[in-house]
Amino acid sequence: MDEKSILDLCRKNNRQAQKSLYQLHAPFMLGVCYRYTKSRDDAEDVLQEGFVKVFTQFHQYKESGSLQAWIYKIMVTTAISYLRRHKRYRSQMDFSENALHPVVEPRGISNLQTADLMELVRKLPTGYQTIFNLAGIEGYDHTEISEILGISVQTSRSQYSRARAQLIKWVDASEWQVLKSKENN
């Protein structure tokens, strides 16, 4: 089945076509959801919620744009909405100025695997994690992030810098080893 026929059938709520679409995009989208959450279960919850939205709002998709980008956007908004709704995340959305260490300059590029990098992102406090995902990976500017999260541009900018600094620190081989050994213990 080519993509065009899948899309046409999805519009008609054809379950088989929906499944094909899901199978095509689910692994990448789960990676996105995983970056925003703290557990795989939560990431799968977001993915489920996101795909339900995708299929129920499929008529809103304009073929002029990329389908993956459209689904991606839905997943990001669903993930943020999920964080807002769940107390265990909401309580960690701390945007105060003193939660992380001071800004440091990057010292080098790590040879860590993608999965390891993403694990590091997920180790950040939820607020920093969200901002870093939006600014560092999704590419939103701080004005947009301030609107999404209801914080000031300045806060977004400084939180991003601190999150980035912390990640750099963790990426550093010795820090990373310490972290790994702590985990193993």
Add this chain to the structure above:
Amino acid sequence: MDGFDENMKKGGTQFEMEPSPELWSHIEKQLDENKDKRRAIWLWWLLPFLMVASGVYWYTNQNKDITTLEDELITVVSPDQENPKKKDGIINAQKTEEGNQLSGNQSPITESLKQQVRPLQSISKDQITPDIIPAEAKTMQVNATATVSIVRKEAYERLLKKLPQIEFSKSSLTIIDGGKQLKQLPALVDSEVSKAIQPISIKVKTEEADSLNSVLVSAAVAGREKTDSTKKSLNKNKANGGFRIIIGTGFHNLGGKGLGLNPLLDGINNSTVFNSPGNPGSSAVLQPTRARLGFMVGAEKTIKIKGSNRIEWVIGSQYQYQRIEAFTGNRSDSSLPFISNRRGSSGETSMAPYYYNVGNNQSHIGHQHRLSIHTGLQLTLDKAKHWSWQNRIYGGIIISSDYLQPQTIIPGWVPSANLIRKSHAGLETGIQYTYGRWGTGVFAQQNVTASSNFRNLPKQYWRGLELRFFYNIPSSVKK
């Protein structure tokens, strides 16, 4: 962009994970459930209209009944042939449907008058001409009626003492003036009754309030409104004070001399106004009046009490047709620690307090249970035939349960396609106790919440319609 940023971005956009094999079946199940719910949504849409229609129907029929009653009260009395006590033909009571329904709570005078009652011949207004006076009549009485507002029972009792001819009936005053003219009395309580009626005989039949039966059907529409989350960051989305203007229509039927209902604005919680059934908004005042359909406009200001998430002070006023209210009070809207079932096949549950945290975000779905405690002071100016006022201190507890169903919004309801759009239709039922009175209500809502998407200004809009049906249980009538 340095290597770190590039690496991170690249890593983030390439990262993939294989979902659990059973996840698709969860999605499929949820899609099937949504399909069923979408069908049910039409019923949610229908419900408010049905409620309005039934209200209008009832209101229309109420008026019909009143008209009939007034026609019946125009009577011609022929000379009394059967009762030797009534040789002069002065009849002080009527045999009407209302008369047959007199309550057992009658005075001795009333009882003696009732003994003199005999069937009367009823004619229409048009037939009242000198020609119809029977030749043998010594006196002819034409009775006209006027509806009066008697606010307190004491007023009736005072009248009873002054006018031995008076008999209580259902909020009607009958003036007998010898057939020469029909006379309408002004508001009975405020006028000097003895002067007004001296030249004529007066008969007032008032039925004691049947009970505190009352029904309120009302609708309110709130216009575009910024909500809390436009001002608050994510971790501060507590209930906050705010300002709300509501314009709407209301329908009241007030059963007998019993109960009025204060419509929507009294004690509405800024953050839960469209989520609460029969909530602080339904309070009772004593007043005798007919069903009324009116337009309602008002405003309220809620002030958050520092250090508290849920306690607010409310100040407001409103005008409804011939009715002005000012109110103030304290409100505490707290949730019960019941489990709130959240939609989704993950089987996740969350505690009801979530409800508050979402506040105006309206992102709650599923069942929830709430407990509200409210106290307040209310001053009402009410005009049935004349202006009267009641003040009232009220307090109550409301326990409610509701179910809200998220919906897809009709395109065009929100100003921008880029806005995240949420809509809920809901049905809530609750039970309310205010001093001496129990009530229960059904509440339907249809609202739209729109919040900003990534590339828009951080505005939120609210548009909504709510309909409220409230019934006071006649369990503690004090006559």
